[in-house]
Amino acid sequence: MKRPLGVWIAASAAVVLLLAMSGRYGFHRDELYFLMAGRRLDWGFVDQPPLVPALARLSELVGGVSPVALRVVPALAVGSVCLMSASMARRLGGGSTAQVVAAATLAGAGVLLGEGHLLSTAVIDFWFWTVALWILVRILGGDDQRWWLALGAVLGLGMWNKLTIATLAAALVLGLLLTARRKLLANRWAAFGAVAAVVLASPTLLWQAANDWPQFEMAEALREGGDGPVAYLLSQPLLLSVVLVVPAAMGWWRLARSERLRPWQPIAVIYVLVLVTFLVTGGKAYYPAPMYSVLLAAGAL
16 A cells, blocks of 8 residues: 655755755764774674664765765655554554544654654664564554564664663563463464564674673663653653644553554553663653654554
């Protein structure tokens, strides 16, 4: 099925805006770090896995040492997230208008534009989470169970960017177990997906193990310098923008309570589990933000 023209316009507008602004300010300090790390690639670093430094290195080889070149991939990731949100709205039963609204709300979401204006692990993490959620929407909607293999691959490769995507994997399993859709876990393709995730994540996990898990030390340092539970919760509506809290909240409510969306009820549970996990562990306020791609898709209905 073809996407409505409005979906392409919304996604393209976000990409064009980010690219148009990408050369109007210099490097962020993290981007300079990624460039240097990219020249010394390994399966891991003290503070992160290797994917973003590898992207920085690729950008340098193609476009030279340039903020504009570095920011092409983040901009394209933002546009892709907008398209996937529209696709999720369609799979949830939304028509053309809902699909355009889903794409437009993501294109205007403060957290996505903020993360997408520079090369960072955050925007790539947003992309991986959204791809995983897009696949989950298809699985819950009754599509071919072989999608589990793709979901496992995405979660495993996502570990090359940030280990926090393991929270989504755990919440996904627990969310299914806590709802009537738990039977979806009892098939061979779900098991194959789990194996794919472990195999693909193993290089960076083995590097962490061989180096005494420096990521845990980094996580502890981030927790000690975190915003605190009150600021974490109050920041959630500000991540989107005050306006977009309404469709996001409506999306969560419909996923949790609507009979029409009952097959996708586990997603509402997964969001709560993710939100609470990062709250308890002292995660940054933006860590659960990728979940808003599917909440806004549901709210667009």
